[in-house]
Structures are given as C-alpha cells and as structure tokens.
Amino acid sequence: MSAITIEGELVHYEVLGRGRAVILVHGWLGSWRYWMSTMKSLQSKSRVYALDLLGFGDSGRNPDRYSVQHQIALLNNFMEDLGIQKAALIGHGLGALVAAEYAYTYAARVPRLLLSNAPLYDPGDLPKRTEAARRASQHREREVSSAAARSDDQDINAPTIMSPGAAMRAALAEASRARANGQQTGAEDLPLDPTAAKKVLPAHNPLGSLLKNNSPEQLLLRCFKRSEENFAKLSVDVAKTDPTVLPLSVEHFDSGELLDRVRQLPMPTVVIHGSDDPIIPPPEGQLWNYITADRDQLLAVPLDGVRHFPMMEDERFLRLTNEFLDAPDVSKLEIKERWRRRTR
Numbered sequence: 001m002s003a004i005t006i007e008g009e010l011v012h013y014e015v016l017g018r019g020r021a022v023i024l025v026h027g028w029l030g031s032w033r034y035w036m037s038t039m040k041s042l043q044s045k046s047r048v049y050a051l052d053l054l055g056f057g058d059s060g061r062n063p064d065r066y067s068v069q070h071q072i073a074l075l076n077n078f079m080e081d082l083g084i085q086k087a088a089l090i091g092h093g094l095g096a097l098v099a100a101e102y103a104y105t106y107a108a109r110v111p112r113l114l115l116s117n118a119p120l121y122d123p124g125d126l127p128k129r130t131e132a133a134r135r136a137s138q139h140r141e142r143e144v145s146s147a148a149a150r151s152d153d154q155d156i157n158a159p160t161i162m163s164p165g166a167a168m169r170a171a172l173a174e175a176s177r178a179r180a181n182g183q184q185t186g187a188e189d190l191p192l193d194p195t196a197a198k199k200v201l202p203a204h205n206p207l208g209s210l211l212k213n214n215s216p217e218q219l220l221l222r223c224f225k226r227s228e229e230n231f232a233k234l235s236v237d238v239a240k241t242d243p244t245v246l247p248l249s250v251e252h253f254d255s256g257e258l259l260d261r262v263r264q265l266p267m268p269t270v271v272i273h274g275s276d277d278p279i280i281p282p283p284e285g286q287l288w289n290y291i292t293a294d295r296d297q298l299l300a301v302p303l304d305g306v307r308h309f310p311m312m313e314d315e316r317f318l319r320l321t322n323e324f325l326d327a328p329d330v331s332k333l334e335i336k337e338r339w340r341r342r343t344r
Contacts, residue, residue: 012058013051017043024050027093031057031237055245066248092116121255123204203254211246222278268297268330274306
C-alpha cells in the first residue's frame with residue numbers, strides 16, 4: 001500500500017510496472033482495486049498508477065472536497081507530487097468524467113485518453129448545439145495554436161484551452177457580431193446575446209437524482225446479483241465509500257458541457273461503453289455522431305453484452321487498452337464492435 005498527503009488529505013494509490021506513465025481513475029462504485037487485472041495487463045510496458053479518489057477506498061474523507069473540480073485538483077497534485085509530467089489517462093464512470101475534465105484543461109499533460117462507461121447523456125438539444133459546437137471548436141483551435149506559440153513561456157500546469165462554457169459563449173458572440181454586420185452565420189437559430197448561451201443550452205443533470213436517490217450498494221445491485229463473484233469483489237470497497245460523495249460529485253454536472261469537452265479533446269481518444277450498462281445508459285446514434293464529428297482520432301466502441309464494468313467483465317477491454325496505448329492511429333484499431341459515423 002502506498003499513500004501520499006495532498007493538501008492535508010491522505011490519498012491512497014498502488015503502482016505496478018516500468019515505462020510510460022498510465023493513470024487509472026475509478027468510478028462511483030468501488031476503488032482502485034477493480035483495476036488490478038488492467039494493471040497486470042499493462043505493467044510490462046507501462047508504469048501503471050491506480051489511485052483512490054477522495055471519499056473512496058482508503059483515501060481521506062472530506063465532503064468539502066468531493067466535487068469534480070476538487071478531484072481534478074487531486075489528480076493534478078498527484079501527478080505533481082510523484083513527478084509525472086505526462087500520463088495516459090484511463091477513466092471509468094466518475095473517473096471518466098474526471099479524466100475528460102482534466103484532459104480538457106491540461107491537454108499538454110495527457111498524450112491519450114480512454115473513457116469507459118462515461119456519463120454521456122443526450123441533453124435533448126443536440127441539433128441546436130451542433131453549429132455552436134462547430135464554432136466553439138474553431139475558437140478552441142485558435143486557443144491551442146496561440147498556446148503552442150507561447151509554450152516556451154508557459155507553465156506546464158497552466159490551462160491551455162478555454163472552458164466549454166467560455167468557448168460556447170465566444171462562438172455565440174461571434175455569431176452575434178457577424179449577424180450585426182449583416183453576415184450569414186449559419187447559426188440564425190442561436191440568440192444574439194452571448195450571455196444567453198445557458199438559456200439555449202440549459203444544464204441537464206440526470207446524474208443528480210440517480211446518485212442522490214440510490215446508495216452505492218443499491219447501484220451495485222443493479223450491476224450484479226449478490227451471488228455473482230464480481231458483487232463480492234466490489235462490495236468490500238463499496239462499503240468503504242462515503243455515501244455523500246456520490247451526489248456531491250455531480251452537483252454541478254451538465255451533460256451538454258461534457259459532450260462538448262469530449263467532442264473537442266485534441267488527443268487520441270477511445271470511448272468505450274457497455275451496451276447493457278444498468279447505471280449509465282449507453283449512447284445512441286445521434287449522440288455518437290455528435291462526439292465523433294470532425295474527430296479523426298476518436299474511436300467509439302460499444303461493447304455488446306457488457307454491463308457497467310468492462311474491465312471486470314470482458315477480456316476485450318484488456319486487449320483494447322493495450323492496443324490503445326501503442327496504436328499510432330487509434331481510429332484504425334481492429335475492433336469488431338465500433339461505432340461508424342452515419343452519413344447521408
């Protein structure tokens with residue numbers, strides 16, 4: 001068992017192997033422990049870290065630090081304290097949310113990203129979001145280019161990419177200016193006032209009620225019967241979970257913003273989701289289309305017959321993680337089940 005103290009809180013982690021750094025971030029049910037098979041699978045070529053987020057496993061409990069933003073800060077400080085300059089991130093559930101947020105803000109530190117059973121929900125306004133998202137992507141590209149030009153003077157920890165909310169507001173502001181000048185923007189259905197972005201794209205938080213109204217054990221029972229081996233494996237660490245961490249971790253969740261983050265991530269990214277997930281519904285066609293648009297280096301993989309824990313349920317997950325870390329082009333990974341963008 002290894003542990004460090006970060007901002008006065010005990011953070012437990014385990015590490016295996018040597019080589020490039022890979023960090024595994026667990027979800028709402030369990031701890032670092034369910035990554036054991038993944039760690040053993042990757043250790044021959046990688047130095048693999050698996051940590052317990054605050055409120056889980058053997059890490060500290062402090063409800064004041066259970067928000068996603070605090071968990072992101074925890075991950076960043078963890079890398080800093082262990083001298084990890086860059087690391088591939090593999091996140092599951094809550095860990096996928098934290099990893100996506102971290103990769104969006106600190107893109108230079110994440111050479112590639114794998115998200116498993118991430119909370120990807122259709123906010124109900126994807127057609128309206130598409131044009132604004134396209135413009136946000138253009139703003140984002142300009143931000144990345146400017147950041148690269150300033151890289152010699154920029155600290156590696158400084159965020160290099162504007163937040164999704166800022167990008168979307170900038171896109172709307174651009175549409176407003178263009179329309180005020182009599183230009184066609186292609187976004188005439190969007191409001192002129194950039195502060196109205198939240199009205200056009202209202203917060204959508206299906207996780208709030210899910211995690212507020214169900215205990216960790218109740219959620220685990222959705223995934224496995226008590227008689228199943230995986231239930232016994234997970235229940236030990238689920239019992240250690242502070243129940244308050246679940247609702248507090250998603251208090252400010254916005255499904256639309258997460259989709260925009262994933263859509264705009266610059267690094268090679270693989271998104272995996274079990275088709276029979278009883279906790280987070282698997283994405284459907286329009287949502288897959290939204291996040292894969294204009295992304296040559298994003299591979300979407302629905303795993304048939306898999307529930308919420310691909311790393312415990314299916315050998316394909318272990319094969320895919322190994323291939324994902326080595327592939328020059330993740331979009332060309334040979335996976336039987338993959339989402340192929342539908343065109344008209």
